[in-house]
Amino acid sequence: MFVDYYELLEISPNANSETLERIFRYFAMRYHPDNQQTGNEARFSEIVEAHNVLKDPVKRAQYDISHREHAGLHLQLVEEASDAKGVQKDAVVQAKLLSLLYVKRRQDVSNPGIGDVEIERLLGCPREHLEFHLWYMKAKGWIARIENGTIAITVEGVDRADSELRRDTSIRLLGS
Structure with a gap:
């Protein structure tokens, strides 16, 4: 199943590396399992995975190809849903x-x-x-x-x- 890492991290696909790191740190602290109030191990793992892919330029380029294909499928879904x-x-x-x-x-x-x-x-x-x-x-x-x-x-x-x-x-x- 395709996971939209940009959506998960709430950043634009055009976000630079500084933005990626800043947002990652925010979510990592928020969802870290040691955080008594908002810790969530599953969500933390997803955040780490997204960060690891998007911080690596080669992995990010490969991911972006899949992301664009997935976005195209969403566009088709929206168009069909709009067609009465x-x-x-x-x-x-x-x-x-x-x-x-x-x-x-x-x-x-x-x-x-x-x-x-x-x-x-x-x-x-x-x-x-x-x-x-x-x-x-x-x-x-x-x-x-x-x-x-x-x-x-x-x-x-x-x-x-x-x-x-x-x-x-x-x-x-x-x-x-």
Whole structure:
């Protein structure tokens, strides 16, 4: 797991060696295990590790490469979180999945499940994109994996699908 040493030491990646040493001494005294009031051995170890990497010019240059890559991943995360269309797309995928499972259960109550590969094919969505939706919908109790390993809608899922259909119908009727 990547640890942001700059964040840990509360300094800028552009901080000079004097700033690094000053901040290190402050945190080292604060978190040293001998400090009765604020000592924290785990935090002290992290501070020492960060200091040892950032004070060495070669190690710091290598670390900075990883830091920039990690910062790029954070930027992607922020951009995706800012895109409301992403959340809307997720809602559409979840609604389609619930609808498929609803129809399958209604058509064949004794064999209500759909396999993972078939779900991917029917939704046109690869497994890695479905994992979040499957996790969420299982946690909400809307779907479950049944005895034969397939995924089926639950009673809660039927209620959810039904309430979504009513809401969509009333919106269309109001908009007419």
